[in-house]
Amino acid sequence: MQAKITLLPGDGIGPEVVAEGVKTLQAVGEKFGHIFEFTEALAGGIAIDQIGNPLPDESLAACRQSDAVLLGAVGGPKWSDPKAKVRPEQGLLKLRKELGLFANVRPVKIYPALADASTLKREVVEKVDLVIIRELTGGLYFGQPQGRRDNERGRAALDTMYYTEAEIGRLMRVAFDLARQRRKKVTSVDKANVLASSRLWREVAHEVAAEYPDVEYEDILVDACSMYLIRNPGDFDVVATENMFGDILSDEASMLAGSMGMLPSASLAEGKFGLYEPIHGSAPDIAGQGIANPLATILSVAMMLRTTFELPQEALDVEAAVDAVLAAGHRSPDLAGPGEAAIGTTEMGDLVVNAIAT
Numbered sequence: 001m002q003a004k005i006t007l008l009p010g011d012g013i014g015p016e017v018v019a020e021g022v023k024t025l026q027a028v029g030e031k032f033g034h035i036f037e038f039t040e041a042l043a044g045g046i047a048i049d050q051i052g053n054p055l056p057d058e059s060l061a062a063c064r065q066s067d068a069v070l071l072g073a074v075g076g077p078k079w080s081d082p083k084a085k086v087r088p089e090q091g092l093l094k095l096r097k098e099l100g101l102f103a104n105v106r107p108v109k110i111y112p113a114l115a116d117a118s119t120l121k122r123e124v125v126e127k128v129d130l131v132i133i134r135e136l137t138g139g140l141y142f143g144q145p146q147g148r149r150d151n152e153r154g155r156a157a158l159d160t161m162y163y164t165e166a167e168i169g170r171l172m173r174v175a176f177d178l179a180r181q182r183r184k185k186v187t188s189v190d191k192a193n194v195l196a197s198s199r200l201w202r203e204v205a206h207e208v209a210a211e212y213p214d215v216e217y218e219d220i221l222v223d224a225c226s227m228y229l230i231r232n233p234g235d236f237d238v239v240a241t242e243n244m245f246g247d248i249l250s251d252e253a254s255m256l257a258g259s260m261g262m263l264p265s266a267s268l269a270e271g272k273f274g275l276y277e278p279i280h281g282s283a284p285d286i287a288g289q290g291i292a293n294p295l296a297t298i299l300s301v302a303m304m305l306r307t308t309f310e311l312p313q314e315a316l317d318v319e320a321a322v323d324a325v326l327a328a329g330h331r332s333p334d335l336a337g338p339g340e341a342a343i344g345t346t347e348m349g350d351l352v353v354n355a356i357a358t
């Protein structure tokens with residue numbers, strides 16, 4: 001097959017890890033006879049510096065003309081002044097909205113070789129294999145009105161949590177469809193004891209659950225969920241929730257795996273289009289040193305192959321290559337235990353590429 005991929009390397013370690021993702025795709029292309037065509041575009045802080053806009057029109061147009069997007073990371077202390085008029089994160093939010101990326105898929109899986117990297121006990125985390133499906137284009141992030149409302153009594157500001165039944169329904173269907181391919185359990189997370197938007201969420205979630213009688217369903221409150229994620233993380237299969245709750249819970253869940261350096265993500269639109277990115281940020285403290293762990297990006301490429309390009313064997317090959325490299329004892333600095341030798345970003349990428357080729 002032939003496919004067009006837009007690369008948005010972004011800031012910090014973004015360019016370093018995206019380069020390894022590209023190498024991986026090229027290796028897959030050579031092995032299986034696919035042609036991947038890459039277009040690089042600006043997004044994030046680097047786009048602010050060069051053009052004054054965190055998501056230039058050309059970048060958005062490039063994404064629209066491609067089959068999938070691979071993003072590194074955006075943001076960094078250089079652009080994080082809360083008073084700044086333009087912020088890298090605005091580029092990311094605009095990208096999600098404009099491309100209709102409503103379902104953010106974040107799998108958290110423990111690699112046996114890395115189970116001791118978690119701050120939780122091995123016996124608690126070793127059974128973890130869950131996916132968070134986070135709604136990505138609604139809720140507090142986009143609800144209007146939003147903004148400052150200073151008045152004579154002082155400074156004030158507001159955000160709006162707004163959801164329609166259509167937004168909730170399509171997100172829940174992604175969760176149930178995925179659960180059918182997994183352990184057949186969906187947990188919907190809300191705050192229905194307080195929020196009107198959560199009561200609608202729960203109502204619609206129940207209606208969708210009725211369409212999937214073969215899938216076990218439960219709903220829990222977000223505060224309780226944050227507790228169960230630490231107490232019994234192995235109980236979860238697919239967790240579906242609104243934008244802000246998902247933002248928080250997915251960072252919490254990522255720590256079950258010990259390092260964020262291993263966790264991929266997909267942001268999906270209706271149809272097959274998707275944006276793929278590691279869940280870690282731009283890590284400005286280690287940028288440019290060649291020591292970032294590229295595996296989260298490489299595993300995001302595997303998600304791209306499976307979901308957008310419908311190439312399950314190719315995806316499995318990439319995942320098996322990562323497994324093999326870890327099982328052989330290779331570690332990036334974030335994964336290395338005290339006194340354990342570590343390898344750099346490009347060496348890790350080379351090892352994965354070699355494992356794919358053999």
Ligand code: IPM
Nearest residue numbers: 074075089090092093247250
């Ligand atoms: C994420 C990030 C973003 C979010 C930020 C960078 C806007 O935290 O992808 O989880 O809050 O969605």
Ligand code: MG
Nearest residue numbers: 247248250251
């Ligand atoms: Mg986040």
